[in-house]
Amino acid sequence: MKIKQNTIVKPLPTDELIKEHEKFWRLKLPESFLTFIKENNGAEIENGTFEYNNRCYAIERFLCMLDDIEDHPNGIYDIDAVFTQIGERLTNNEDLLGTEILPVASIFAGDFVCLDYRTDMHNPSVCIWSHEESGDFDPVTYKAADSFSEFLKILQ
Structure with a gap:
């Protein structure tokens, strides 16, 4: 996977900013994602297909x-x-405080690659969230990888 260096969004996230977000989302981001976002915040990739x-x-x-x-x-x-x-379309629990499905990349035509915490709050899988099939409190997702690091390998 080759990052388009001129597309990295500055400033890069600090540990403090990340902790604030994790607290708000009520989750812990996986180390592989933290390493990625601290170096490649918002980046585009060459040949980003899978x-x-x-x-x-x-x-x-x-x-x-x-x-x-x-x-x-x-x-x-x-x-x-x-x-x-899209938050109401990322959960089936109207009373949820925090996040179960967290978007991390936009896919052509309105879908998103997401970290999916619904099965394991400590080791999220990676899913594709379908905007066309999802409704309010009715997310439709497809598991793409067991972890973020595994997902990055798919892009190589």
């Missing part, structure tokens, strides 16, 4: 983590900005 379930997907870009979403030109790619837009 196949799953006899279908080809194209990653537009990974989402970023920013302290100031509104005043940043890439604020629309912030994880919280995306989560705010």
Whole structure:
């Protein structure tokens, strides 16, 4: 996987910013994702395609983590900005406090690659969230990898 260096969103997330987000989302991000986002915040990748379930997907870009979403030109790619837009479509639990499915990359045509904590809150799998099939409190996802590090290998 080759990162397009000129697309990395600055400033890179600090440990403090990450901890704030984890507290808000009520989850712990996996080390492989933390390493990735600290170096490649919001980056695009060359040839960002992968196949799953006899279908080809194209990653537009990974989402970023920013302290100031509104005043940043890439604020629309912030994880919280995306989560705010589609949050009710990422859970089937109206009373949920926190996050079960966290978007981490946008896929061409409106879908997202997500960390999926529904089965294991300590070791999230990676899924594809389908915007066309999902409704409010009715997410439709397809498991793509057992972990974020395994997902990155699919892109290589």
